[in-house]
Amino acid sequence: MKVKVLKNAQKAxxxxxxxxxxxxxxxxxx
Amino acid sequence: MRxxxxxxxxxxxxxxxxxxxxLTDAQVVVSDDVVAxxxxxxxxxxxxxxxxxxxREALATLEENGFLVRQRSSERAALESYFxxxxxxxxxxxxxxxxxxxxxFACDYCYQGDHAGFARPAERMSLDTARQAAAWIAxxxxxxxxxxxxxxxxxxxxLLNVPAMFEIAGRSSKYAASRGVTQTVNxxxxxxxxxxxxxxxxxxxxxxxxxxxxDGDPETHDRMRPLRGGQGTxxxxxxxxxxxxxxxxxxxxxxxDLETAARYPALLDLLKAQDFAGRIVKxxxxxxxxxxxxxxxxxxxxxxxxxxxxxxxxxxCVTAAGPSTGRAAGMARCSPCDSCNLIDDxxxxxxxxxxxxxxxxxxxxxxxxxxxxxxxxxxIGPDGSxxxxxxxxxxxxxxxxxxxxxxxxxxxxxxxxFDRLAPWRQCGDCxxxxxxxxxxxxxxxxxxxxxxxPSCHRRSIExxxxxLAEEAVGE
Numbered sequence: 001m002k003v004k005v006l007k008n009a010q011k012a013x014x015x016x017x018x019x020x021x022x023x024x025x026x027x028x029x030x
Numbered sequence: 031m032r033x034x035x036x037x038x039x040x041x042x043x044x045x046x047x048x049x050x051x052x053l054t055d056a057q058v059v060v061s062d063d064v065v066a067x068x069x070x071x072x073x074x075x076x077x078x079x080x081x082x083x084x085x086r087e088a089l090a091t092l093e094e095n096g097f098l099v100r101q102r103s104s105e106r107a108a109l110e111s112y113f114x115x116x117x118x119x120x121x122x123x124x125x126x127x128x129x130x131x132x133x134x135f136a137c138d139y140c141y142q143g144d145h146a147g148f149a150r151p152a153e154r155m156s157l158d159t160a161r162q163a164a165a166w167i168a169x170x171x172x173x174x175x176x177x178x179x180x181x182x183x184x185x186x187x188x189l190l191n192v193p194a195m196f197e198i199a200g201r202s203s204k205y206a207a208s209r210g211v212t213q214t215v216n217x218x219x220x221x222x223x224x225x226x227x228x229x230x231x232x233x234x235x236x237x238x239x240x241x242x243x244x245d246g247d248p249e250t251h252d253r254m255r256p257l258r259g260g261q262g263t264x265x266x267x268x269x270x271x272x273x274x275x276x277x278x279x280x281x282x283x284x285x286x287d288l289e290t291a292a293r294y295p296a297l298l299d300l301l302k303a304q305d306f307a308g309r310i311v312k313x314x315x316x317x318x319x320x321x322x323x324x325x326x327x328x329x330x331x332x333x334x335x336x337x338x339x340x341x342x343x344x345x346x347c348v349t350a351a352g353p354s355t356g357r358a359a360g361m362a363r364c365s366p367c368d369s370c371n372l373i374d375d376x377x378x379x380x381x382x383x384x385x386x387x388x389x390x391x392x393x394x395x396x397x398x399x400x401x402x403x404x405x406x407x408x409x410i411g412p413d414g415s416x417x418x419x420x421x422x423x424x425x426x427x428x429x430x431x432x433x434x435x436x437x438x439x440x441x442x443x444x445x446x447x448f449d450r451l452a453p454w455r456q457c458g459d460c461x462x463x464x465x466x467x468x469x470x471x472x473x474x475x476x477x478x479x480x481x482x483x484p485s486c487h488r489r490s491i492e493x494x495x496x497x498l499a500e501e502a503v504g505e
Contacts, residue, residue, distance in 0.1 A: 001085055002064065003058055007056055009055065009094070
């Protein structure tokens with residue numbers, strides 16, 4: 001029974017401003 | 031105890047399985063016997079109390095990360111809470127400002143209406159309106175009290191109206207600083223007028239990112255994105271990026287169709303060889319979607335029928351705001367998925383090519399919820415009209431207000447309509463709802479004539495999930 005956690009649950013995952021279209025990433029404005 | 035409705039899985043080559051929960055964003059790799067237990071729980075053939083001791087520990091980890099839930103019914107409530115929290119989040123106030131709809135390019139695919147064939151003069155924000163916009167932003171800062179104010183300058187070509195940008199960013203910067211709010215600024219530009227002087231003036235005002243569009247290798251780009259006089263623009267843009275890259279992080283955007291997608295690897299190789307390659311923080315490609323009947327050489331996907339009634343189009347720059355931008359009135363109805371599977375495949379191909387060269391790129395899974403679902407995210411058009419997102423700019427019937435506070439007929443109704451927007455409620459039991467939000471409302475509006483309808487690209491997200499899993503486990 002193996003469960004290897006790669007990423008824990010997050011309260012508020014990061015989202016792009018407009019991933020469908022404008023694609024200005026939050027990462028680029030931090 | 032039941033498996034979450036938002037679990038998605040990817041079988042791995044070694045027999046193990048990658049699991050992701052789209053609501054909690056948790057990711058795990060499990061052995062096949064864990065999957066068998068999940069399937070037993072899902073079918074009701076077993077409950078969590080019946081599992082043996084060895085399984086209990088594994089299930090506890092899965093529960094901790096949201097892969098197992100007490101009741102499926104409570105998950106729906108959790109989903110609505112998730113969207114409500116996203117909507118009411120006050121940590122950021124985000125404002126996109128379209129300082130002009132004018133453009134110095136004549137992009138092959140642009141239907142925005144400011145170059146040959148479209149005689150209508152494009153709008154441009156006056157300095158008075160820019161001052162009003164800054165005052166409106168200050169009022170919002172006062173009301174929302176965010177930690178961060180994010181301004182995005184966009185167009186048209188925003189660098190054709192630098193004074194308005196300086197006016198807004200300068201005034202907002204002072205106000206934000208006086209309230210202890212961090213201001214950050216992005217510019218989305220075609221890159222032709224991008225200079226170190228502009229960047230040096232904007233960096234003290236919070237500029238942290240510039241997005242420039244390149245549509246393939248030099249030959250392809252120059253054909254797709256010429257100046258209004260027909261001259262090529264690639265070399266000058268690359269030179270401009272080289273000059274500003276030491277000053278600000280660069281994002282490269284690109285638009286492709288079936289004909290030009292194959293030219294992107296050459297562009298990626300060219301970018302990789304540049305001395306500024308390390309300053310590129312993201313490369314993101316989007317498909318060009320042409321309106322039905324629009325003349326074009328073969329290989330083009332006629333996906334979005336924009337302005338089928340022949341009216342002059344308007345709105346935010348299709349380069350960055352996306353190909354689906356436009357009005358719905360008079361459009362022939364069609365399914366956005368009639369041909370988008372081909373586009374989804376090309377997106378997957380370009381994402382892999384981009385990642386192979388070491389450039390960060392959107393993972394294609396985390397596609398939403400987008401800004402339109404945030405209460406404190408706004409778009410200001412050149413005349414001061416307020417919109418729910420840049421994709422609706424110029425469509426006055428869908429303006430939700432004005433920075434001067436006027437209340438025109440339709441403003442309140444449009445605002446209510448966007449407030450209620452929740453296309454994911456029509457997505458049934460799709461496990462991707464938390465990372466999609468029902469898709470792009472502008473696309474649904476343009477392609478389906480119904481912004482409340484989901485705009486589904488599940489196939490694309492599923493393909494991206496496979497890539498994400500492979501990357502996560504290092505395959």
